[in-house]
Amino acid sequence: MTVLDTPTSAAPGTVPEPVGPPVTGADCLMRALEAAGTDIVFGMPGGAILPAYDALLDASAIQHVLVRHKQGAGHAAVGYTLATGRVGVCMATSGPGATNLVTAIADAHARSVPLVAITGQVPRSLLGRDSFQEVDICGITRSITRHNFLVTDAHEIADRVLEAFRLAADEEAGPVLVDITKDALQQQVSAPAIQYTPPAQRPGLVPAVPAIPAGNHTDAPLTPESVTAALARGSERPTAYVVGPGGHALWAEECPSATAGPTGYAVPAALGAAFGRPDLTVWAVTGEDCFLATGRELATGALNGIPFRVAVLRRDADRPQADLVGLAESMGCVGMRCTTPSELDAAIRRSGTVQDRPVLLDVVLP
Known part of the structure; x- marks a missing residue:
């Protein structure tokens, strides 16, 4: 597996050979998120993304925030990005799970907010067959993302996820979606040897300092x-x-x-x-x-x-x-x-x- 060092000004170097026991594609996803510096993922589980949630249990560096609705996951990730300057991450399952992220993705695109959205997809063998909860989320979001990826092979997961972070946070910042089939998340592969340098952190919101209390306004109407x-x-x-x-x-x-x-x-x-x-x-x-x-x-x-x-x-x-x-x-x-x-x-x-x-x-x- 090839996972490139990704500073925009540096050429890819020699990548060490993968070592260790086999891992799943979902494990590759978590290792890539950790390498990108992700500390919080806002999301909600569902059938196609469940293997990622199994791997998330072992990703001790990442806190998962279980939202009440997938739209909330997308907006929360945008709020996190704007407050911290770091790339926000949201995650949802296939079909309606993925489409519930679309409003937040479109908002991030309109305002050039760095965002990485991870979605589950039906197994590769069921693509294009109107399968249960199959939605072409890459097609839906093509015009409102910097780029999106459909990943059907576990060997490519870490590469695509880290590329998503690089694209989301470069000078033309914006949302990037990575759609991963369920069988790719379950597939066993050699553990990736990841070399990745996260892009420089953007400035977050400049907070307002506490205001000096003014006179008594208790008799004035609220506006x-x-x-x-x-x-x-x-x-x-x-x-x-x-x-x-x-x-x-x-x-x-x-x-x-x-x-x-x-x-x-x-x-x-x-x-x-x-x-x-x-x-x-x-x-x-x-x-x-x-x-x-x-x-x-x-x-x-x-x-x-x-x-x-x-x-x-x-x-x-x-x-x-x-x-x-x-x-x-x-x-x-x-x-x-x-x-x-x-x-x-x-x-x-x-x-x-x-x-x-x-x-x-x-x-x-x-």
């Missing part, structure tokens, strides 16, 4: 601007903001510590950012529709003890679509409703004392 100002005033640590679409995204364009994305982006991206940068306070600022699309990832944060925070802004005249406070609490999080500036300030102060789970603020504007 989107006053909410974001209150979040800044109430922060005791450097803070990053993950923002949903619409009017919130306009604020993000003016805030270097904020990143905005499509509907469903805010909560899982904040989750990924908080995983990658536990030194930061991470706020998701979004509307009710965006929250309801992927708010289930609050449960992922609660199960992993990740204390990111969510502010859902909605108008009092709008009929609430759900009891957001009750929903957050049902997933093991802290939920608070805020209708006045004083209530908002008190909730923000309380959120700073919660360090073992997410916090949701249901912020009701006039």
Whole structure:
């Protein structure tokens, strides 16, 4: 097996002969991820990708974050990348598992965000036969990735995965997809001798420093601007903001510590950012529709003890679509409703004392 040293300015050198007992293609995948410096994979298992999950149990350097939905895995990986500057990794099974990553892949492509998506595929003998959960994910994502690979031979897995990392993180950064057939993941081959130098790490988000508290605003009505100002005033640590679409995204364009994305982006991206940068306070600022699309990832944060925070802004005249406070609490999080500036300030102060789970603020504007 040939696995090349991949600095973009260096020519491939001599690769040592593979040594040791045979391994599976799934083991090759994990060794390649470890060589690329991957420490977190966001994903959800399924039939075609299960061999990779078996190998993941032995990959002690890699933490797997089991999301509630595959779309959440993609957005979380993007949030991780933007917060840390490292290449985010998401993983899903074939068919609907892979297609649920497409929105996050398209978002990463539009913003040139380094991302590697690993998907399982039906066995090689079943390709092109409309097999159960067979989807041509390479065809689907061809226009929204820097490149994608269909791998049908275990001997090629490590090469293709490491090439994906090189392509994702070079000057024309963007998402790369590696689709691997189930039989290739199960195939036994000689252990790869990997020589790989990860590309230089990109800079992550520049966090906002805590703002100096201003005067008393308890009598003023809540507005989107006053909410974001209150979040800044109430922060005791450097803070990053993950923002949903619409009017919130306009604020993000003016805030270097904020990143905005499509509907469903805010909560899982904040989750990924908080995983990658536990030194930061991470706020998701979004509307009710965006929250309801992927708010289930609050449960992922609660199960992993990740204390990111969510502010859902909605108008009092709008009929609430759900009891957001009750929903957050049902997933093991802290939920608070805020209708006045004083209530908002008190909730923000309380959120700073919660360090073992997410916090949701249901912020009701006039």
